[in-house]
Amino acid sequence: MAVVVNLQNERKQRPSIAALTALAGDDLKQVNEVILQRMQSPVALIPQLAGHIIAAGGKRLRPLLTLASARMCGYEGRRHVALAACVEFIHTATLLHDDVVDESDLRRGLATANAVWGNKASVLVGDFLFSRAFQLMVEDGSLSVLAILSNASAVIAEGEVLQLMTANDTETTEHAYLEVIKAKTATLFAAACRVGAVVASRPKVEEEALDSYGLNLGIAFQIVDDVLDYAAHQATLGKSVGDDFRDGKITLPVVLSFLRGDETEREFWRRTLERLEQGDGDLEHAVVLMEKHGSLRDSIERAKHYGAVARDALGVFPDSPEKRALLELVDFAISRSH
Amino acid sequence: MAVVVNLQNERKQRPSIAALTALAGDDLKQVNEVILQRMQSPVALIPQLAGHIIAAGGKRLRPLLTLASARMCGYEGRRHVALAACVEFIHTATLLHDDVVDESDLRRGLATANAVWGNKASVLVGDFLFSRAFQLMVEDGSLSVLAILSNASAVIAEGEVLQLMTANDTETTEHAYLEVIKAKTATLFAAACRVGAVVASRPKVEEEALDSYGLNLGIAFQIVDDVLDYAAHQATLGKSVGDDFRDGKITLPVVLSFLRGDETEREFWRRTLERLEQGDGDLEHAVVLMEKHGSLRDSIERAKHYGAVARDALGVFPDSPEKRALLELVDFAISRSH
Numbered sequence: 001m002a003v004v005v006n007l008q009n010e011r012k013q014r015p016s017i018a019a020l021t022a023l024a025g026d027d028l029k030q031v032n033e034v035i036l037q038r039m040q041s042p043v044a045l046i047p048q049l050a051g052h053i054i055a056a057g058g059k060r061l062r063p064l065l066t067l068a069s070a071r072m073c074g075y076e077g078r079r080h081v082a083l084a085a086c087v088e089f090i091h092t093a094t095l096l097h098d099d100v101v102d103e104s105d106l107r108r109g110l111a112t113a114n115a116v117w118g119n120k121a122s123v124l125v126g127d128f129l130f131s132r133a134f135q136l137m138v139e140d141g142s143l144s145v146l147a148i149l150s151n152a153s154a155v156i157a158e159g160e161v162l163q164l165m166t167a168n169d170t171e172t173t174e175h176a177y178l179e180v181i182k183a184k185t186a187t188l189f190a191a192a193c194r195v196g197a198v199v200a201s202r203p204k205v206e207e208e209a210l211d212s213y214g215l216n217l218g219i220a221f222q223i224v225d226d227v228l229d230y231a232a233h234q235a236t237l238g239k240s241v242g243d244d245f246r247d248g249k250i251t252l253p254v255v256l257s258f259l260r261g262d263e264t265e266r267e268f269w270r271r272t273l274e275r276l277e278q279g280d281g282d283l284e285h286a287v288v289l290m291e292k293h294g295s296l297r298d299s300i301e302r303a304k305h306y307g308a309v310a311r312d313a314l315g316v317f318p319d320s321p322e323k324r325a326l327l328e329l330v331d332f333a334i335s336r337s338h
Numbered sequence: 339m340a341v342v343v344n345l346q347n348e349r350k351q352r353p354s355i356a357a358l359t360a361l362a363g364d365d366l367k368q369v370n371e372v373i374l375q376r377m378q379s380p381v382a383l384i385p386q387l388a389g390h391i392i393a394a395g396g397k398r399l400r401p402l403l404t405l406a407s408a409r410m411c412g413y414e415g416r417r418h419v420a421l422a423a424c425v426e427f428i429h430t431a432t433l434l435h436d437d438v439v440d441e442s443d444l445r446r447g448l449a450t451a452n453a454v455w456g457n458k459a460s461v462l463v464g465d466f467l468f469s470r471a472f473q474l475m476v477e478d479g480s481l482s483v484l485a486i487l488s489n490a491s492a493v494i495a496e497g498e499v500l501q502l503m504t505a506n507d508t509e510t511t512e513h514a515y516l517e518v519i520k521a522k523t524a525t526l527f528a529a530a531c532r533v534g535a536v537v538a539s540r541p542k543v544e545e546e547a548l549d550s551y552g553l554n555l556g557i558a559f560q561i562v563d564d565v566l567d568y569a570a571h572q573a574t575l576g577k578s579v580g581d582d583f584r585d586g587k588i589t590l591p592v593v594l595s596f597l598r599g600d601e602t603e604r605e606f607w608r609r610t611l612e613r614l615e616q617g618d619g620d621l622e623h624a625v626v627l628m629e630k631h632g633s634l635r636d637s638i639e640r641a642k643h644y645g646a647v648a649r650d651a652l653g654v655f656p657d658s659p660e661k662r663a664l665l666e667l668v669d670f671a672i673s674r675s676h
Contacts, residue, residue: 041496041499042496043496043499043500043503044503045499045502045503046496046499097461097462097465100457100458100461101458101461101462119438119457120438120439120502121499121502123435123438123439123461124435124439124495124498124499124502125495125499127435127468127491127494127495127498128492128495128496128499130465130468130491130495131488131491131492131494131495132492134472134484134488134491135485135488135489135492137484137488138481138484138485138488141481143476143479143481146472146475146476146484147473147476150469150472150473150475150476151473153465153468153469153472154466154469154470154473156465156469157462157463157465157466157468157469158379158380158381158384158466160462160465161379161381161383161384161459161462161463161466162381164383164458164459164462165381165382165383
């Protein structure tokens with residue numbers, strides 16, 4: 001109990017997403033309304049399944065990025081609301097297909113849609129949400145926004161295929177790992193931010209600054225996520241710890257541990273992650289090896305580097321509450337890890 | 339051998355797709371070039387898998403519809419080429435996801451992509467092709483085209499989910515069956531045709547005429563396809579005959595046979611298509627029941643009805659080689675069945 005109290009006291013000083021959520025609160029409520037309204041369909045399974053994953057919530061990080069970016073750029077209209085919803089639809093469609101591909105049972109502490117309704121429904125409802133996202137963009141009517149998000153979608157799909165091909169390969173380089181997380185995670189962060197500058201009709205330099213902020217924030221965010229898969233408690237993270245290990249995913253902590261390990265250790269990684277021959281105590285041993293080589297700590301160091309780049313990218317913008325919230329978000333992304 | 343010769347002699351008089359292919363031949367070559375070029379990716383699995391299903395060919399019916407519709411509308415530019423490719427990408431993405439959902443092993447007489455590369459790759463490459471289609475549309479720059487094809491995509495996905503929900507239900511009505519094939523097949527036919535009128539900047543009445551032509555042609559086409567699944571030889575159709583029966587798909591011949599059958603027959607359909615308890619001779623018995631009740635013949639009659647509507651829809655256009663080819667296509671769609 002003492003630990004819980006300490007955490008709560010500490011929370012006030014720790015970087016959090018609270019400032020961002022507070023600033024964008026009203027807009028975010030409207031985003032949620034658009035999401036709820038536009039995931040409807042006479043085909044009952046669609047709102048049921050979509051509602052399950054969308055209501056399960058998460059932090060609505062990507063729509064928040066669009067909302068805050070638009071406001072930071074001085075935008076005073078309402079277009080950013082539908083576009084933020086559209087970003088969340090693309091994200092949700094990706095999650096649905098991702099869970100099918102990863103054969104996941106649990107996401108954010110809840111049963112995945114594919115675990116409840118089966119893979120087929122998840123594939124098809126993902127397709128529906130993806131199409132719906134494009135309908136929302138067409139209604140908005142900006143070809144620039146359509147270009148940004150259709151490009152992002154193609155890159156995301158490419159990244160997913162790349163990950164599939166390099167899966168379970170312990171010789172994956174740090175570079176290859178980065179290419180995958182850039183495509184799978186960071187590209188949509190970048191696009192979500194960039195859309196904010198576009199609706200505000202800001203010059204290219206600000207579009208690109210927001211793109212860079214989002215891309216680097218996304219990389220930092222994903223690296224920390226991958227660290228948490230070895231370091232967090234299930235209750236905190238809301239996903240099954242050890243999932244990546246069980247799936248044989250080659251994330252940065254593994255890449256570093258493999259490179260820094262001796263032949264016996266490398267054989268351990270090959271057995272557990274390539275051949276997926278895992279037994280009792282293997283996950284614990286993996287964490288021991290990661291601690292021995294400082295792989296979790298150094299992964300966080302890498303994340304901090306990308307966080308620093310993200311922060312500097314915002315240098316072109318004058319001070320504002322939104323800018324401060326976006327800067328704090330970088331700290332939050334990284335500080336989740338400890 | 340005699341049979342082969344007869345078929346070849348007969349072919350000249352029979353309605354075919356040849357006039358359409360000949361008319362649009364040069365344009366279609368360019369469509370194939372765009373397809374080949376734009377399915378490329380540094381991620382090698384994408385062109386491999388996409389090439390497998392796209393090169394496997396089929397008749398390129400949907401792009402041909404866009405090409406011929408545009409020309410019939412007097413269009414003389416080049417935009418229809420990329421948009422026809424984009425229609426084929428959407429179609430291909432749908433096929434890839436469809437084969438995953440149906441767990442099919444064979445399409446057009448070849449192993450399906452999911453049978454060769456697995457479900458995961460098929461889902462993700464489908465996503466890639468779908469995104470690529472939207473990139474092509476954005477490059478074209480017409481919000482009207484984007485609206486038509488994003489709406490079509492959402493309707494297709496809805497139809498797929500609807501089919502999943504009504505699968506293996508022998509009490510499916512003819513109306514419900516029609517709703518599914520309208521969504522799954524006919525909507526993209528309609529959109530492919532409509533885009534032709536849009537690039538040619540024709541008035542709404544011509545857009546809608548082409549939409550109606552495509553929709554009704556698509557319905558006729560799918561009904562005949564569903565008949566062929568009980569009536570054709572594998573060599574002719576290029577797909578496994580009896581697939582629908584084995585999957586327990588409720589198509590029009592089944593709907594009619596169930597409604598017209600006695601209780602013993604209905605129990606046969608429930609056992610084989612709902613409970614999927616199938617044994618030797620069941621497929622043959624299904625065909626016997628269909629012949630007894632004239633279900634295949636009457637399904638073709640229904641197809642002819644939609645074919646007639648499609649033909650009349652073109653009444654607003656003056657005579658032209660393209661119009662004649664599109665009219666012949668309706669006859670071809672129906673005459674495939676006998």
